[in-house]
Amino acid sequence: MDLKQLRAFIAIADLRSFSAAAAHTGLSQPSLSRLLKQLETDMGVDLVDRYHRPLHLTEAGAFFYDKIGTILTEIDTVTSMTQRLSAPSAVLNIGFVPSVLYGLLPEIIARLKQSSPDIEVTLKDISSYQQMDALKSGDIDIGFGRFAHQVPWIQQILLRHERYVVALPKAHPLANTNNQRLIDLANNRLILYHQTHLPISTAVTKSKSTSTKQTVPSESITEPLLHLFAQYGISPFTTTTVSDLQVALGLVAAGEGITLVPASLKTVRTEQISYQNLAHENVTSPIYLHTLKDFVHPKIPDLLTAIYHVYERRGITYRQQKFM
Template sequence: MDLKQLKAFIAIAQLQSFSAAAKMTGISQPSLSRLLKQLETEMNVVLVDRYHRPLQLTAAGLFFYDKISALLIELDAITHMTQRLSAPSKALNIGFVPSVLYGLLPEVIAIFKRQNPDIEVNLKDISSYQQIEALKSGEIDVGFGRFAHQDPWIQQILLRHERYLVALPKAHPLANVKEQRLIDLASSRLILYHQTHLPASITASSISSTNSKKTKQRVEPIADSVTEPLLYLFAQHGVTPLRTSKVSDLQVALGLVAAGEGITLVPASLQVMRTKQISYQRLIHENVTSPIYLHTLKDFIHPKVPDLLSAIYEIYEKRGITYRRQQFV
C-alpha cells in the first residue's frame, strides 16, 4: 500500500468516476484502475462496486474512505508545517473575522508594525472555523476568531469577552431604553447572521430559565439543542424569539435593522456602524458576551506571534480593558 494508491482511491471515491478522477489527478484511466486493483489486492477487500453508474463504494470502501481521507488531510498538514519549518516566512499572515476589524485590531496592527518595521503583515478576512484549515495549510500564521475550537493541531488564547449590544431601528419602541432585557426583545424579529454554529453538544440541559421565572410573559419551549449563536444567548435566559430571519453576514443584518426590518445583537465594537438609523443599547445581562480568541498552530508558532500578543496587551492596558495575560506554549 503506497500513497499513490491511496490518492487514486480517494479521487475515485469522491468523483464516482474513473474518467473524472483521471482528469483531476492527471493519471490515465488504465493506471488509476490498476492502482485501485493493487490496493484492493493488497488488502484482500473490494472497495469499489464497479457495476454501478456512478461508481459506488462497498460498505468496506465507505469505512476505508472515511478513515483514510482524514489521515491524508493530516499528512498534508504535516507536510505544509514541515516545509514552513525549513523555510520560515518573512511575512506574518493574520486571519480575522470582520467584527474584530471594527474594534481594536487596527490599533494592534499599527503598534505591531511600528515595533516590527521589517516584517510584512498580510490581513485576510476569513471565518473562525475556516481559520483552522487555513492555519494547517499555511494560508495564515495566526487568527482572530469568535469561537472556541477543539482541534489537536491548534492552540488558542482567550483574549477577552466583548459585551453584546442590542441594535434597534431608531423608530423601535425600545430604541431609547438604556438597559435592555432579552425577554422584552422576544416579540421583535431577530436577524441572525452567523454562518457557523456552536458545537451540537450545547443542550437545553445547560440553559437557565432564570429570567423567565421573573416575568409573567409566556416563553416558548427551548429546543433540545440550540447551536445558532444568537439564539443560544437568548436560550441561556429561557427566551425564544417569536420571529427570526437569517442573512449572509453582519453587514447585511445591520442594513436590515437600519431599514426597520428587525433587531439583532452585535459586539460593542460595532456600535459605530449606521448610527443615524440604528440605536445601540446595553443589555442588563452581563454574561451575554462575544469572546475574542487568538489561535495558532501547536507545533509551529511564527516567531512574530509573541510580538503580536504583546501589542494586543499594550492596547488593553491603555484602554483599561480587563484581561488575563497569557502566552502560547
C-alpha cells in the same frame, strides 16, 4: 501499500471515473488502473466495482474510502506543518471575523507594524469555523474568532470578553433607553446572523419565525443570540436569519427588527441605528486567538505584544497569556 496507490484510489472514488481521475492526477489511465489493482492485491480486497457506470465502490471500498480520506488529510497537514517549521514564511497571515475588524484589530496591526517595521502582514476575512481548516492548510498562521473550538491540532487563548449592545431602528420606542433588559426586547423580531454556532451537542431545531414564546433550556440551543436569551429563560417572539452581520444591520436600519452586536460595532450606520447598552454584564461575545499546537509562527509573540499594548492603552482588562 503506498501513498501513490492511496491517492489513486481516492481520486477514482471521488470522481467515479478512471478517465476523470487520470486527468485530475495527471497520470495515464493504465497507470491509475495499475496502482488501484496493486492496492487491491496488497489488501486482498476488491475496492471498486468496475462493471457499473459510473463506477461504484464495493462495501469494503466505501468503508476504506471513509477511513483513509481522513488519514490522508492528516498526512497532508503534517507534511505542510513540517515544511513550514523548516522554513517559516516571513509573512504573517492573519484570519479574522468581520466583527473584529470593526474593533481594535486595525489599531493592533498598526502597532505591530510600528514595533516590527520588517514584518509583512496579510489579513483574510474568514469565519471562525473555516479558520480551523485554514490553519491546517497554511492559508493563515493565526486567527481572531468569536467561538471556542475543540480541535486536536489547534490551541487557542481567550483575549477578552466584549459586551453586547442592542441595535434598534432610530424610530423604535426603546431607541433612547439605556441599560435595557433582554426580557423587554423579547417582543421584537430578533435578527440572527451567526454562521457558526456554539459547540453544544444537543441542538433544538429553530424555525426562522416562531409565533409563541417558550422557555427552552439554554444548554440545548446553539445559535449564539438565542442562547443568550435562553440563559434568562426567554425565547424571542419571532426571529429572522440572514447571511451575515452587515445584512442584519441593514435590516435594523430599515426598521425590520433588532439585533445584538459586539460593542465595537456601535459606529456602523449610526444615522439609522441606535445602539444601547444592556443591563446584563454577562451578555458578552468572547474574542479568541487560535493557531496550530505544534507550529507557532515566529512573529506571533510580536502580535500578542501589540495586542496587550493596545489593551493597556485603552484600559481594557485582560489576563496576559502566550501560546506554548
